[in-house]
Amino acid sequence: MPQRGGGLDERLAAAFAHAARLAPAAPALLVGMDTPQLTAPMLAEPLSAVRRAGVDAWYGPAADGGFWALGLARPTEQLARRLLLGVPMSTPGTGAALLERLHGAGLVAARLPELTDVDTARDARAVAAAAPHSRFATHLRSIRLTPEVTG
Template identity: 85%
Template structure:
């Protein structure tokens, strides 16, 4: 998982306004907590948090924390795969962001099971805004990750298409994961909370949504 520590003014800045930096950080922490707990329930040989910032009480046991590399998001994603490949050579790796607290363990456990992995080179989780929320590689290497990710324009409506083009150009067989909505706007936050009403994220959103500017 790649994430930012939920520090006011550094996370979910697209929610401000209407949210305050403190409200946006509280939503980010809730999303981070939900996602970490979900991923903790998915069978895995190793759980790695590639973090920009310092871990807090939201970090569950069983996770190894490493700092994010420098550079743009494309370079940081590639570096995360390279780090995973060094820690566990020849093991598949799935990279997930912190913007989809509605993610459930079954969404990943079934497609990533040993039976379903046969013949698959990569896993791709599309986001509703044209980006992606997850990318997996069956045989990640530093070189492959750089070729797939470095130079892909990030945070644009064409990000996902550009990445899929890279995957196709390398002849990789891609399995698609469910499409999810990233929490990038207040409208999206309400949409995500409605799909996961019992999540920490939804609970936190309800505590701040009473203010007129955050009603969505």
């Protein structure tokens, strides 16, 4: 679905609201596009039917203090807005603020693996090294990073 305007908190809340309208009884998981090392097996076990029992939300922490994934077992527009609106995005405290909101709402949150999101060339090299056989790593090896990009 196309993103709506506004800050990241508003866009994420809108995506959950859209998912809730499309499939009211289905869980929804939003994943950041800057985690190219993510694989289906990393999600298969924590999101399996057996592990979903009793879980209200899924939280994927990012190494920089943010988060790369957020899932809701029963998303609604109201819940998404309450959890996300006003959370400062792209800061070292973003993940902690979101976890506080999840716990404050009385939700049982399952933790997904910590991943590094790619915000810089240094992050890109670290992710490529962690997943050397990925398409991302293959593509990164084909790019010649200049000194001003590698910072």
